[in-house]
Amino acid sequence: MPTAHRVVIAVFPDVDLLDVTGPAEVFALANRETAGRAGYEVRLAGSAAGAVRTSAGVRLLTDVAFADVGAEVDTLLVPGAVDMAEDGPVARIDEEVVAWVRETAPHARRVASVCVGAHLLAAAGLLDGRTATTHWSTAAQLAADHPRVTVDPDPIFVRTDHGRLWTGAGISACLDLALALVAEDLGEQTALAVARQLVMYLKRQGGQSQFSVPLSRPAAGRREIDELRLWIADHPDADLSAPALAARMCLSERHFARVFKQETGTSPAAYVEAVRVELARRLLETTDCPLDQVAGTSGLGSAETLHRAFRRQLATTPAAYRRRFRTQTV
Structure with missing residues (x-):
């Protein structure tokens, strides 16, 4: 019998480490806070089984190759990576990830991007005609590269398509996005219990600004x-x-x-x-x-x-x- 909440996170070279481990920790704590009843099963998917070097230099081990993920995906989570240019960070587009997301997304109950992962969703055509957010430093790039996407650089996260499509803002906002997914699945009180375990000052709502x-x-x-x-x-x-x-x-x-x-x-x-x-x-x-x-x-x-x-x-x-x-x- 499939796990109630099978979360598949894409990993690829130079992916932002916190984009992957932050949401994974939120889902693990949700399992712990509910004595396992939450039923989250997190799997890392990559181009092949093995080690993937992140932007922090820490290596992650994939659980499954992209080709073997299959159709039983509850939540498809897409993090991002950047290259540094003279005028600031530029979101990296990994064409293999884009192709896999385009193929896998129709089978998932919901799809969410973390930070500059929104650029990968946009490249896969998932954000056309929708409002999306991303890390503030690459919002202009997202708008320029994908004019059919309405880019709002301010919110912590944006929920569209009747809750099926989510985009999150930068870096630590991955925790807010994951907590919102937990709240949708298990209720606000469970999400707040997880936030307390994370010692977060406040579980921020999606419409709040990325900036103080x-x-x-x-x-x-x-x-x-x-x-x-x-x-x-x-x-x-x-x-x-x-x-x-x-x-x-x-x-x-x-x-x-x-x-x-x-x-x-x-x-x-x-x-x-x-x-x-x-x-x-x-x-x-x-x-x-x-x-x-x-x-x-x-x-x-x-x-x-x-x-x-x-x-x-x-x-x-x-x-x-x-x-x-x-x-x-x-």
């Missing part, structure tokens, strides 16, 4: 601006007005505003609001605090200001955001 506010901005050329950005993040409820920040930097308000925008690409007020909205988002996702309290803790002051900031930053309301992304606790 500090990560979404390039490092400043001036160290004192980077230090100020960190201080802002640590003190969201402080006086973060332009005059107060300028005084902290020992600069005139006008000069400070000019330097800050030159280094960060945004105004001090816009940056502060983005930081405070990010904190408010986390509070809405993880607590039942009333909106007035969320606004006060995040430095936005009042529910009215919170509402206006969410409209500007996220084009939604705090209540709607909480309904969509609130993480239920056991």
Whole structure:
């Protein structure tokens, strides 16, 4: 009798190690948390049985050759690999993997890509006419190479085709994608139990951004601006007005505003609001605090200001955001 959840992960030379081992660990922990009832059986498939060298130099042993996988595949998981060019990483297209994915995908209950594995799904024609995500650094390449694919570089993962097709963002987001697959199979509480075992700060939902506010901005050329950005993040409820920040930097308000925008690409007020909205988002996702309290803790002051900031930053309301992304606790 076939295993309830037979997961087949493609491996090939220079595949990203975490893209393979991260999801595999999530499925293994799901088995452990359910005393084996989850029924996940993970198999690594490659061009032939044997060792495959990953991008980290660690070698993986395949369980089965592509030609011998067969039709009994519950979840087909496709990781990625990159080559480095002068202007950044370029997703590698392994034609053997593409051909195998094209042949195997119709037999699988669902297909998911991890990180730049989305480029392989696109090359196989699986993403035409659909929305997909990938690692932010190769999103432009995916859009240019596959104009029939709507590329959204921001989400952690995208679920399309009535849950049959998933694409995930970069590197550590493979854990979020795998947890979402577990939640679909076994329920949210099992997925949260696995997240706790992984000591993850939060099991993120698919529509959330790949970036926190500090990560979404390039490092400043001036160290004192980077230090100020960190201080802002640590003190969201402080006086973060332009005059107060300028005084902290020992600069005139006008000069400070000019330097800050030159280094960060945004105004001090816009940056502060983005930081405070990010904190408010986390509070809405993880607590039942009333909106007035969320606004006060995040430095936005009042529910009215919170509402206006969410409209500007996220084009939604705090209540709607909480309904969509609130993480239920056991």
